[in-house]
Amino acid sequence: MATMKPSTLRIGYRYRPGRLASNYDAIVIGSGIGGLTTAAMLSDLGWRVCVLEQHYTAGGYTHSYERNGYEWDVGVHYIGDVGAETRTRKMFDYLTDGQLQWAPMNAEYDRFYIGNKVFNAVAGREEFRANLVRQFPNEEEAIDRYMALLRQVGGALAGFGMGRAIAPWMRSLATPYLKWKTPSFMFRKTYEVLSELTDDQDLIAVICGQWGDMGLPPKQSAFMVHAMIARHYLYGGFYPVGGSWRIADTIIPKIQKSGGEVFTYANVSRIVVEQGVVKGVEMADGHRIDCGCVISSAGVDNTFGHLLDEEVVKKAGYPPLIKKVRPSVGHLCLYIGLRHTADELGLPKTNFWIYPHNDYDRALADFVADENAPFPVVYISFPSAKDPEYLDRHPDTATIEIVAPAPYEQFEAWQGTTWGKRGADYEALKVKLSERLLGYLYDKLPQIEGKVDYHELSTPLSTEWFSAYRHGELYGLDHTPERLQQDWLTPRTRIDGLWLTGQDVLTCGVTGAMMAGMLTVTAMMGLRKISPLMQRINGQH
Numbered sequence: 061m062a063t064m065k066p067s068t069l070r071i072g073y074r075y076r077p078g079r080l081a082s083n084y085d086a087i088v089i090g091s092g093i094g095g096l097t098t099a100a101m102l103s104d105l106g107w108r109v110c111v112l113e114q115h116y117t118a119g120g121y122t123h124s125y126e127r128n129g130y131e132w133d134v135g136v137h138y139i140g141d142v143g144a145e146t147r148t149r150k151m152f153d154y155l156t157d158g159q160l161q162w163a164p165m166n167a168e169y170d171r172f173y174i175g176n177k178v179f180n181a182v183a184g185r186e187e188f189r190a191n192l193v194r195q196f197p198n199e200e201e202a203i204d205r206y207m208a209l210l211r212q213v214g215g216a217l218a219g220f221g222m223g224r225a226i227a228p229w230m231r232s233l234a235t236p237y238l239k240w241k242t243p244s245f246m247f248r249k250t251y252e253v254l255s256e257l258t259d260d261q262d263l264i265a266v267i268c269g270q271w272g273d274m275g276l277p278p279k280q281s282a283f284m285v286h287a288m289i290a291r292h293y294l295y296g297g298f299y300p301v302g303g304s305w306r307i308a309d310t311i312i313p314k315i316q317k318s319g320g321e322v323f324t325y326a327n328v329s330r331i332v333v334e335q336g337v338v339k340g341v342e343m344a345d346g347h348r349i350d351c352g353c354v355i356s357s358a359g360v361d362n363t364f365g366h367l368l369d370e371e372v373v374k375k376a377g378y379p380p381l382i383k384k385v386r387p388s389v390g391h392l393c394l395y396i397g398l399r400h401t402a403d404e405l406g407l408p409k410t411n412f413w414i415y416p417h418n419d420y421d422r423a424l425a426d427f428v429a430d431e432n433a434p435f436p437v438v439y440i441s442f443p444s445a446k447d448p449e450y451l452d453r454h455p456d457t458a459t460i461e462i463v464a465p466a467p468y469e470q471f472e473a474w475q476g477t478t479w480g481k482r483g484a485d486y487e488a489l490k491v492k493l494s495e496r497l498l499g500y501l502y503d504k505l506p507q508i509e510g511k512v513d514y515h516e517l518s519t520p521l522s523t524e525w526f527s528a529y530r531h532g533e534l535y536g537l538d539h540t541p542e543r544l545q546q547d548w549l550t551p552r553t554r555i556d557g558l559w560l561t562g563q564d565v566l567t568c569g570v571t572g573a574m575m576a577g578m579l580t581v582t583a584m585m586g587l588r589k590i591s592p593l594m595q596r597i598n599g600q601h
């Protein structure tokens with residue numbers, strides 16, 4: 061195999077100890093959207109913030125990379141709720157000073173191929189409902205009850221988030237109110253809730269057709285997260301104009317304005333804690349950065365399992381708690397380049413979700429037991445079709461991304477090997493998997509066959525290598541009902557001066573991790589102090 065050249069699409073400032081300022085008000089570990097949101101809001105409040113990112117480019121899962129004249133996104137295919145003046149849109153506008161634009165996908169933003177049947181998700185609450193009723197005319201009552209449940213979850217989410225942000229003493233006072241505001245079905249399994257509405261397994265499958273957006277099928281996932289995702293995309297899917305790397309690119313100036321910086325190649329090896337109090341971080345090169353405030357956006361597993369000393373974690377009582385959560389599944393992504401434009405190839409602004417049949421849990425279990433079983437889900441996205449500026453950057457080309465789940469265990473044999481040099485057997489496995497994934501693409505879009513110019517496959521080991529998720533996990537912690545009821549999974553930790561943010565604090569998704577960033581700043585500053593800033597953000601037009 062030819063040696064792969066590293067991507068030259070890089071944002072952020074390369075870390076060197078001599079480039080650090082002498083005094084930071086806060087250190088953020090990880091430059092994903094969670095870390096960047098926290099850093100940008102603190103910077104706006106006048107703090108000087110140092111963001112440390114181990115990767116060669118900033119953005120975490122929102123980063124993009126380019127090779128051979130193509131550009132791909134690794135963890136952003138579509139974002140919901142940004143087509144109108146929603147809280148999500150206002151938050152993005154605030155963080156990026158209005159520099160980030162959004163391009164709508166087709167009204168049919170998701171297409172589900174379930175066995176030999178095809179269904180679409182259609183943008184707009186009424187349109188979404190009407191489309192479901194058209195496809196399941198006998199299930200109108202169940203569909204209306206489902207839509208009502210989505211509304212109820214929507215009403216309860218602010219309380220759930222607030223419960224995570226407030227101080228423990230306040231939380232115990234507020235518990236009866238928060239419990240009253242939080243319907244218990246939010247923490248039941250998705251399938252249990254839906255099967256009380258209908259027996260129609262196809263309808264349940266269509267409603268759960270986006271389960272890949274959180275990585276857990278309906279018999280395992282929490283209904284709350286299902287509902288959050290369904291609501292998030294109810295008004296359609298949108299793509300960040302210019303590619304997903306523009307998200308970090310447009311946020312970083314806000315951090316720099318207060319004297320802060322986002323450093324890349326900045327691998328934190330340890331959070332320094334002395335007598336139960338955070339004192340700073342130690343870098344992989346041995347350099348120590350002193351600071352009494354450290355915010356980890358590197359995930360719960362990294363933070364408690366690797367960055368903190370075992371003794372510190374034990375003393376704070378975390379070990380039994382950490383056993384209650386587990387990493388999410390890994391994934392494969394086939395990154396494809398074509399020497400034709402999306403228009404020439406007829407690529408849609410619609411994501412494809414391909415399922416062998418309507419029992420998603422069984423399909424996943426079958427695949428985990430036998431890696432040669434059909435993929436439980438194959439997701440196909442057409443980023444160059446979604447981005448109105450793609451051709452300006454990469455003329456006469458198009459890109460496609462194909463994602464499928466892949467348990468980390470299937471790749472454990474190559475753990476610890478170097479990216480690009482994992483050996484012939486690993487490459488042979490990748491060829492086999494790539495061919496399988498291409499088969500799904502050609503089956504749905506036969507005109508593509510023979511037109512693929514370039515492709516490369518990432519595995520859970522690539523996720524570990526580039527994004528530092530040690531189990532190659534796709535979405536941080538698994539979104540089980542148990543995880544969502546862990547009241548220690550909050551921005552505030554039991555270690556003085558250490559805060560958490562990012563997808564493990566709230567939920568996965570760019571918006572979930574961004575809102576976690578906002579919650580972390582709320583928890584740090586307190587409701588009263590943060591309120592003028594929140595009013596400013598929500599008052600923007």
Ligand SMILES: Cc1cc2nc3c(=O)[nH]c(=O)nc-3n(C[C@H](O)[C@H](O)[C@H](O)COP(=O)(O)OP(=O)(O)OC[C@H]3O[C@@H](n4cnc5c(N)ncnc54)[C@H](O)[C@@H]3O)c2cc1C
Nearest residue numbers: 090092093094114120121135137138328562563569570573
């Ligand atoms: C294949 C895929 C597709 C997805 N598609 C979508 C989508 O279409 N829409 C959507 O909304 N969401 C999507 N997501 C989910 C979304 O991208 C994530 O939930 C979100 O971006 C997570 O943000 P975060 O800030 O919590 O974490 P991350 O973005 O993972 O950031 C954490 C950062 O911490 C860094 N780090 C870890 N350890 C250290 C250390 N020791 N020192 C320094 N840095 C460290 C990592 O390198 C990483 O950059 C997708 C995810 C994947 C993987």
